[in-house]
Amino acid sequence: MVTVRDVARESGVSISTVSRALAEPERVAPETRDRVVAVANRLGYRPNRAASGLRAGRTGALGLVVPDLENPYFASVTKGVQARARQTGHAVFVVDAGEDPALETELVTGLRSQTDGLVLCSPRAAEADLEAARDAPVVLVNLRHDGVPSVSSDDAHGVLLAVEHLRALGHRRVAYVGGPDRSWSDARRRAGLDVVRERYSDVETVTVGSFRPRVEGGRAAADLVVASGATAVLAYNDLVALGLVARLRERGVDVPRDLSVVGFDDTFVATLASPPLTTVRTDLARLGARAVDRLVAALGTRRGAAADGSHDPATSPDDVLPVELMVRDSTTLAPTRDLPAR
Secondary structure, three states, X not given: OOOHHHHHXXXXXXXXXXXXXXXXXXXXXXHHHHHHHHHHHHHOOOOOHHHHXXXXXXXXXXXXXXXXXXXXXXXHHHXXXXXXXXXOOOEEEEEEOOOOHHHHHHHHHHHHOOOOEEEEXXXXXXXXXXXXXXXXXXXXXXXXXOOEOEEEEOHHHHHHHHHHHHHHOOOOEEEEEEOOOOOHHHHHHHHHHHHHHHHOOOOEEEEEEEOOOOHHHHHHHHHHHHHHOOOEEEEOOHHHHHHHHHHHHHOOOOOOOOOEEEEEEOOOHHHHOOOOOEEEEOOHHHHHHHHHXXXXXXXXXXXXXXXXXXXXXXXXXXXXXOOEEEOOOOOOOOOOOOOOOO
């Protein structure tokens, strides 16, 4: 096996120069760097990344904590994180907290010592998690916290797009089925409803409560939606929308003829639904990739800060990704007759 000593001998430089030329090329004169790289390629030398990371005090791994991997939203974000991490030369440890805030904090504590930094996706115990990850680079997804870099989607604008679409179809009473009480995204969507109320006096919005962000949550909310007298409903996410459609069908309520339904996130289940869901789309893979970009930037800045006093990027602006409305078959013109009662 070719070693760093072989490369150093063939290049006529020291072992430390070879290490710098391959790991930190900007610290080596271009002529020397090119010679070392050429020799390493000719000999077939492959650096031991794990050993290099240990010598530098790094693991080469990132941690990702999500509330529920069964939820297609988090699965899609995870794929984006993993794909970008591979491109940056990092492994990813993914852990599922099972919607349990106490377990989530315990998992963060365990990952802290095994990774170079953490991505916390929609954390349910944000304050405790950040305390557990103290002094570690952290990026938040779908949550903002002073001094911590974050990536999120423009949920409030997504609500506005959805209601504008329904208004154009003649709907004047729109229900909103909310998500978990601790959900930051749900709070942003409710803020979007406030914008709707200020902008469109001819549209009445009704919130029907907080529900589990799964199919069961939608089923539990469906009867309340019917009782509200709304002709259209915006669900917290696509899974809740699927539960709504299933329960409405059992009650003899046709979607969209009797009641239009809009989902959120445009996960893969939206196009598999019957009818296919109109939904607010976020590029979830891009969301995950941007989180890794922010985390890798934080890692690089922290290393640089030790040498040149540069600042952590935590104070830089939050990334807010745009959203768009995907119009499909679950929305149509407002009905001119009352919903069937059972």
